[in-house]
Amino acid sequence: MxxxxxxxxxxxxxxxxxxxxxxxxxxxxxxxxxxxxxxxxxxxxxxxxxxxxxxxGSQNSAMAVVIFCMMLSIRFVDFGYKISHSLVSLGICFLILLISPIAMQLVAPPLGLIINFISLFAVVLLTCEKPEMGNGGLYLFGYIFLSGSMVTPEVFVQRIYLTIFGYLVCAVILFLKHRHKNPQTTLLHVISRYDIHSQKGQWQLQIALALSLLFFAGSYLGLNRFMWVGFACSSLLSSYPVNLHERMRDRAVGAIVGSLLFGLIYSLTPPSLSFLFGPVSGLCLGFCSNYRYKTIFNCFGALLMASSIYGVHDAVLLRIFNNLVGLLFGCVFFYIFQKILVKRWLGNKELKHC
CATH class of the missing domain: 1.10.287 (Helix Hairpins)
Incomplete structure (x- = not known):
């Protein structure tokens, strides 16, 4: 090697x-x-x-972060069907990430619910032919992250250019790395094979519906940094197969420990050195293979930005509270979805989870 x-x-x-x-x-x-x-x-x-x-533009840094994460993933994970169709699907996903997270904030909540469900379901259907490879978590993260801010028309024009740039870069990587894979499988095959009675089909519907309803509820709750609620819920339900109990425990412990640790270290760090939190937490993340520890160090970058708006104390409490809300919503939704839709209406066995 x-x-x-x-x-x-x-x-x-x-x-x-x-x-x-x-x-x-x-x-x-x-x-x-x-x-x-x-x-x-x-x-x-x-x-x-x-x-x-x-x-x-600095206001488009969120899209830059999403594109960066997609670039890293696409090198190793394809869409599971022929390259020409995968490139089209990638373009559709970029278009959804560009428009839907902003559009749903401009309309009434019921219409936003429809926009979110169609968009999220399309994303998981197009990218998660092999959901165990983790594409669901990546693209859902991007959607939730981009929903956390609103942009002006001028900034949106710049975001269009950034999205085109990001698509071209990711498309080149996708083509170079995966052009010879799955030549006989088409996008039409993937769509036509969707089966709500299958474990994968139920998982795709479940995650799209859960996040859509979560955004719908969020439009009335008025919580600050609501995307943190979305991240927690998505992290719980996007694993395949759903690893509910372990994932919930690791996320809760990671969010609480990471937030409190940030508050402690931040209070002991001179303000002139606070800019190091991002790079250092990024380095620590790179050493982590355990989800709990990843969650701990993810808190640092998120809280560094939030503390400049809400103050350290309130940001820490908000981070913990929002994560627990997201986990509770995801857990309750999972059991309702499995008991009512899957078991009673479809007559299927419930999804296995740990």
Missing amino acids: TFYQALQMDPSGLKKGIREAQDKKEKRYFIKVLVVRDILLVMFAIVFISFSSEVF
């Missing part, structure tokens, strides 16, 4: 290599790869997001 090939491994694979190393030299090799990979990812994130924000 070359050094470049080792850099393509994820943290869990590299940590396994460290644990199973035959000697100290091999162990040091995998440690070196893990550290270099982490540093390169953080540097690339800073450069790409800074460049995109500079060219297309």
Whole structure:
């Protein structure tokens, strides 16, 4: 295995290599790869997001973050069908991410519910032919993240250009990495094979309906940073198969510990050094393979921005509260969906979950 090939491994694979190393030299090799990979990812994130924000406006940094995450994922995960159709689906997803998170904020909540459901269901149908590969969590994250802010017409024009740029970059990566995969499977096959009685079909409907209803409820609740509620709910239901109990425990513990830890460290850190929270938490994330620890370090970047608006104390409490609300909603929805729609109406067995 070359050094470049080792850099393509994820943290869990590299940590396994460290644990199973035959000697100290091999162990040091995998440690070196893990550290270099982490540093390169953080540097690339800073450069790409800074460049995109500079060219297309700082108010479009959220779209830049989403595109960056998609670029990293598309290198390894395809859509499960022929490349020409995958490129079309990628374009549709970018169009949805551009329009729907903003459109649903401009209309009455009932119409927003319809927009969200159609958009979210289309995204999971187009990208999750193999839901166990994690595309659902990625694209739903992008949708929720982009719903967290509103833009002016001038900024939206710049976002259009950024979206086109992002699509072209991701399309090139998708083509180069996956052009020879699944040549006989078409998008029409994927759509026509949708079956609400199947585990995958129920999962796709469940996550789209859950988030749509969550956004609908959010339009009346008036909670600040409501996207945090969405992230928590999505993280609970987007795993495939749904790993409800473990996921809920890890998310709750991670959100509480991460938020409190941020509050403690922030209070002890000189204001002149607070800018380091983002890069350092990004580096720590790169070493994590456990979802609970990822959740802990994700709190730092989110709370650094929120604390400038609400203050550290209120931001920490808001982060914890919103995560618990999202988890509670997701858990209740899961059981209602399984008991009423799946078991009673469809006569199917409930989705397995841990």
